[in-house]
Amino acid sequence: MNDRESQKIVDYIKNFTRKHSLFVLAYGTGCGAIEIPPTMTSRYDAERFGIRGAATPRQADLLLITGYLTTKTLKRVIRVYEQMQDPKYVIGFGSCTINGGMYYDSYNTIKVLDKYLPVDVYINGCMPRPEAVIQGFIKLQHKIIEGRADGAKQYKEHLEEYKANQRKVLGNTPYIEEYNW
Numbered sequence: 001m002n003d004r005e006s007q008k009i010v011d012y013i014k015n016f017t018r019k020h021s022l023f024v025l026a027y028g029t030g031c032g033a034i035e036i037p038p039t040m041t042s043r044y045d046a047e048r049f050g051i052r053g054a055a056t057p058r059q060a061d062l063l064l065i066t067g068y069l070t071t072k073t074l075k076r077v078i079r080v081y082e083q084m085q086d087p088k089y090v091i092g093f094g095s096c097t098i099n100g101g102m103y104y105d106s107y108n109t110i111k112v113l114d115k116y117l118p119v120d121v122y123i124n125g126c127m128p129r130p131e132a133v134i135q136g137f138i139k140l141q142h143k144i145i146e147g148r149a150d151g152a153k154q155y156k157e158h159l160e161e162y163k164a165n166q167r168k169v170l171g172n173t174p175y176i177e178e179y180n181w
């Protein structure tokens with residue numbers, strides 16, 4: 001076996017373990033957050049897929065953004081995301097994260113989440129039911145095992161672009177500048 005083949009096997013094992021142990025930090029920004037308790041508890045039991053809640057950003061692998069963001073909450077979400085350790089993933093949950101949803105013409109909501117943070121998977125719907133949420137988790141797991149869940153890498157590679165977009169709505173707040181990679 002050559003080095004390349006062994007590296008492939010190691011990557012596969014790493015991704016396999018990541019896929020089956022996703023600790024989720026749910027950031028309940030919008031009404032969709034109400035679907036999280038049934039998804040994570042006994043009725044739909046996301047834990048059978050190796051998915052469970054995390055208490056803090058440092059312990060979390062997956063940031064679940066459950067609905068619309070405002071300019072105020074965007075700041076906090078960026079801060080939370082940047083506190084998470086690699087490897088880390090983001091799911092945008094609900095139509096509001098994709099295109100603003102029913103708040104598309106509001107002056108104070110963020111319309112397209114992936115301009116500001118790298119989104120690995122979107123779950124559409126208003127609000128998505130637990131079955132759709134679990135489907136979104138499974139989609140992310142497929143991307144992880146295939147090595148395609150590279151949002152965090154994209155964020156680092158295109159940090160200037162993301163920061164420029166963030167500054168357009170948030171201004172030059174110390175909140176955004178003080179974090180040091």
Ligand code: SF4
Nearest residue numbers: 030067094096126127
């Ligand atoms: S997509 Fe619908 S349920 Fe989700 S935050 Fe927006 S309005 Fe609320």
